[in-house]
Amino acid sequence: MIRVDHLTKYYGERLAVDNISFNVEKGEIVGLLGPNAAGKTTTMRMLTGFLMPTKGNAYIDECNMMTNSLEGRRLIGYMPESTPLYMDMTVRDYLSFFAKLRGLNEKYTKSRIDEVVELCNLEEYIDVILGKLSRGFKQRVNVAQSIIHNPKVLILDEPTVGIDPIQVAQTRNLIKALGKEHTVLISTHILPEVSVICSRVIIIHRGKIVAEDKIENLSAVLKGGRRIKVEVKGPVDKVTDRLRGLPGVKRVMREGDFYILETAADIDPRARITETIVRNGWALLSIDTIEMSLEEIFLQLTTNEDSNNE
């Protein structure tokens, strides 16, 4: 349904997207995962016809977005990251404007607005001026706008950025529900989000695809190779030594009064850690797990590639 074929985009001299190719089949929810400035938004903008690629092609349901963009644009619903809204319009006027712009007639527009407003929990706000809505509700209107014309393909750029945790959960559920009838491509830099929503993930870094797989096949690193932060009162050398010797612990670092333990994803050594510390008669002051940040994971994923290139 979505086909990206050797897509490349330069902004002047700067290479933003570097020869990427991928497919999204009908009914899939695919996550485009990457840190900021990885090229996610640029890729999406080329898929929606907002930008033309420097090289390569992007297809929506066999419509080439370079040569037949108008036809292709009928098939997509796009939610840009910046939550763009006409601040002087009401929710109803705004949705109606885009519904009609995307080819819905008067009658169908009315019934679609009712459906979408219910789906996005916007009933109470339908006649409120957009400029007066809070960030979370603006985001919902942004989602509503993207599905108002019931498009085959949904392209959502960072749909959960800048909203509170409850709304994040609601938005994710909504996207999952939408995935039943639509083909969805979502971009995010939040790792857990991908595993919650998507059936497949494409990891992109500095404009290149560095990994692409089904969620269940993702390497242990991506599943969240964790770090454990322990605060121990005891002789530094001995503590470090013992902790390092535990099964599942790959590395021990010190950070002030804390020991940071890098662990394998498949073993949870926390019980062994506390046991060891207590048995040695040291004082365990705190123990905590830290999720690995996306940047660190990318570092791991991309180190090999980089060393190959250089």
Add this chain to the structure above:
Amino acid sequence: MNNIVLIAGKEFRSYLKSPMAYIIAFIFLLFTGVFFVSYLSTNSYNDTSIRGLVDPLSLFGLGGLGNIFLLLFASIITMRLISEEKKLGTWELLLTSPVKDSDVILGKFIGSFGLLASILLLTVYYPILLFILGDPDIGPIVSGYIGLFLFGSAALAIGIFASSVTANQIVAAVVSFGIMGGLWVLGVIPQQIANMPTGLKTVLSYVSLSGHSIGFVVGILDTRDIIYLVSVTVLFLFMATRSLESGRWN
């Protein structure tokens, strides 16, 4: 066609929601009213025409001050049309909807023309007063208004083009007023330089905005003036469309 109407309607309604439209209408009516009356009184009410509105030459010696106001207001009306959308990001939604670039530009042009036309129509009470109180010549009045509408379209098209090249509204306004001012001044240059070749003088006055205003004032509908103003409108709307297209390649 539907999309043009849709976008034009949206823009027009958006104008009516902002105070800017009312402020501009107020100032425009205030100044043109003063010009209108001043012209009548300096001519001891013997020349019952709207020359004060369309060409207060006799007052300030500047030539078409009403037109200068029209240019200024056209820059202000159009500056937000595309710049604001670029800044807000709604541009991305508009351009990823199945709408032709030319439809976007035409919609915005017609929407802003609607506002300008409404403001110009508010001045119709000047000639109505003339008809009630005197016996004006209807020809120059009609041609004067045709001139204002054509001038207005050209100015709006220039403004829309300027708005399409930047995300900053102030820059858009300055650029558009700069282009309009430049085109205006071209016609004034030949008057200042005595020994300029006649050929160059003709060319300058033909490409200038100011060179095409006087006919409408005195009641002459010269096809050259009409073609010139329509060409400027079409040219700048076309350039604005190209500017959208080139935006996709950047």
